[in-house]
């Protein structure tokens with residue numbers, strides 16, 4: 101199996117930032133616009149995400165995510181803004197097609213929301229070694245099983261992709277056409293599904309044995325080969341991000357009360 | 359009290375018909391080196407799993423009798439605690455990886471983390487064991503991206519580093535180059551001197567004979583015999599139990615040389631000590647010992663020109679390889695990580711060359727899809743689990759034939775024929791994932807044979823095979839070749855290479871360092887050491903006995919040595 105990982109250490113500062121700081125960032129970047137609810141907040145979060153991705157030199161790898169979210173956003177737009185409810189205001193028309201304001205705004209908000217979440221998530225996932233994250237969680241008192249699950253969740257997409265490419269190699273080497281036009285590739289995708297699921301289940305069972313045979317789950321405090329140096333500014337950044345979240349809650353509460 | 363005590367152990371897998379372990383009683387002393395031998399399916403791996411407690415804790419089923427390790431009941435002590443007493447190196451290294459680590463270093467530390475080893479000690483032990491197994495340079499690589507042999511080394515390292523009191527190794531050298539196997543045996547033996555107990559399940563009988571102080575012979579779930587190597591291996595019924603005695607023993611037996619205690623010598627050294635000066639070796643070649651370079655060098659079936667490849671930019675693993683394959687049976691041998699599998703996958707088209715070209719009957723394959731060449735070039739993967747994906751054996755084997763447009767009836771016929779060639783008839787409706795590793799390997803082989811391709815590339819076909827299985831593979835290679843197919847096989851079994859192939863390509867460090875008839879390649883000691891190879895047993899025993907020529911097969915040696 102070839103390993104395909106979302107994370108790769110490209111040596112930029114963002115990779116060296118403590119995983120928790122990035123988790124805090126993702127939490128803030130996702131929650132603040134949701135709390136404030138203003139389109140400007142979404143825009144600000146998205147700009148911050150893009151700036152971070154660019155400075156971490158992972159903007160190109162985030163492209164797939166962006167393209168993916170745009171297809172969803174486009175669908176929502178079409179569904180929501182073209183089929184507006186009775187009586188709602190028509191914002192503008194393109195030929196015979198009417199675009200309704202209410203639907204448009206909902207679509208815009210949902211779209212920005214998805215985009216901002218995906219991008220904030222990308223900042224975390226593309227620059228954080230899942231293992232670093234799980235190790236740090238364990239060190240801070242989470243159970244090893246829990247952090248193993250977390251790192252598995254991070255790894256699940258890469259692992260599925262690895263299994264998929266292994267099985268696809270097995271299939272094409274025995275004459276199933278998987279290369280070429282989009283249609284051929286789509287057709288080749290379906291026979292992959294069952295084997296990928298079966299293979300994942302079998303792997304899971306075997307992994308469980310491998311883990312136990314190496315003492316995983318024994319009631320002993322785990323130790324770690326390396327201690328992680330805190331990145332300069334990790335604490336400050338975390339505190340500031342937390343403050344921003346708190347602040348946005350306060351603003352929202354104030355607006356709501358007044 | 360012995361360190362490991364097995365009393366009347368019986369076990370049956372859920373839904374299995376017969377007993378997998380049938381009344382085993384044995385004592386394994388602390389600091390001993392025990393070899394466990396027996397044919398495929400005789401219960402060796404199950405016994406290993408029972409000692410660690412995986413049987414019956416992970417595999418339910420019917421369990422009787424008892425196993426105690428250092429006073430602990432193996433059937434009830436949680437595996438995660440028992441592993442501090444007993445380490446088990448799994449038969450398939452891929453299954454040993456925790457999947458929780460993305461570097462070799464991290465993978466090796468995983469077990470120590472769980473047992474609470476302090477950081478400085480952890481690092482020191484990891485370094486030491488990586489050095490010992492020759493994998494230090496891969497410390498930051500993803501363990502899943504290693505070559506088969508490198509992965510097996512990492513798997514062994516990951517258990518040794520935990521320093522349990524006893525280590526069970528289940529065919530730990532099946533994918534290692536000969537030099538690597540020797541290193542593993544030696545390393546494990548050194549550990550034994552420090553008080554570690556070793557149990558080694560192996561098919562490489564010569565090495566087992568050399569290193570063990572006790573051998574357990576198993577068959578049909580029963581312990582047939584246990585005792586010193588010379589006692590057990592001198593038994594007349596050994597072959598009936600599927601184990602061929604070492605060549606030294608067979609030679610001594612043929613010439614009626616016995617040790618003072620009535621047994622036969624089991625190692626080359628003992629045999630030489632006993633026989634030298636009391637034998638003559640006829641030096642002229644009888645018959646077809648050196649295969650005449652007959653008209654085989656006709657037109658090339660496949661050709662590679664100036665082939666280079668890298669998995670990741672900047673680290674090239676093949677450097678400008680040029681080769682031409684004609685219809686001779688061709689073995690590709692060489693050290694772990696030399697690039698053998700990479701070459702095979704390039705020939706098959708699964709990987710695309712970074713430089714150079716690959717020709718099939720003079721035609722460049724660059725623009726062709728793998729599927730379109732599948733009817734012409736077959737490839738059997740190194741790890742059978744990478745190749746199997748159907749829920750029953752017959753479907754698996756028919757998948758290829760159907761895809762390349764065979765009529766369903768023909769496909770079924772070809773599939774059944776292929777299955778019987780690998781002795782799997784009767785298992786058509788089984789789920790391949792429930793079969794043993796050696797059978798899965800054969801399913802993978804059959805699924806390619808059934809496609810009736812002109813070229814067959816076999817990546818280590820003898821993995822997990824016992825002596826009968828190896829013989830079957832060798833016959834199969836001959837049959838396919840007689841049917842006019844080009845058979846290219848990657849192998850670490852020098853005996854098979856010498857006895858069944860007409861051409862040998864030796865690789866090291868991404869380059870071809872020798873290419874020629876077996877006799878010529880094995881005669882070049884520089885090549886042997888550069889590519890981590892060894893002489894076939896016939897050649898090395900011949901040499902110890904004082905022969906000048908290089909014997910390639912057991913029978914040629916046996917025919918040429920006579921008692922004075």
Ligand SMILES: Nc1ncnc2c1ncn2[C@@H]1O[C@H](COP(=O)(O)OP(=O)(O)OP(=O)(O)O)[C@@H](O)[C@H]1O
Nearest residue numbers: 503505506507508669675694695696697698699700
């Ligand atoms: N997916 C991969 N990504 C990166 N490097 C790889 C990958 N697969 C193999 N390699 C490296 O390429 C080199 C050649 O590997 P290859 O599998 O061809 O070796 P091999 O000769 O077949 O060895 P073995 O005898 O152990 O099977 C090795 O150094 C290996 O670590």
Ligand SMILES: [Mg+2]
Nearest residue numbers: 505506699740
């Ligand atoms: Mg290989």
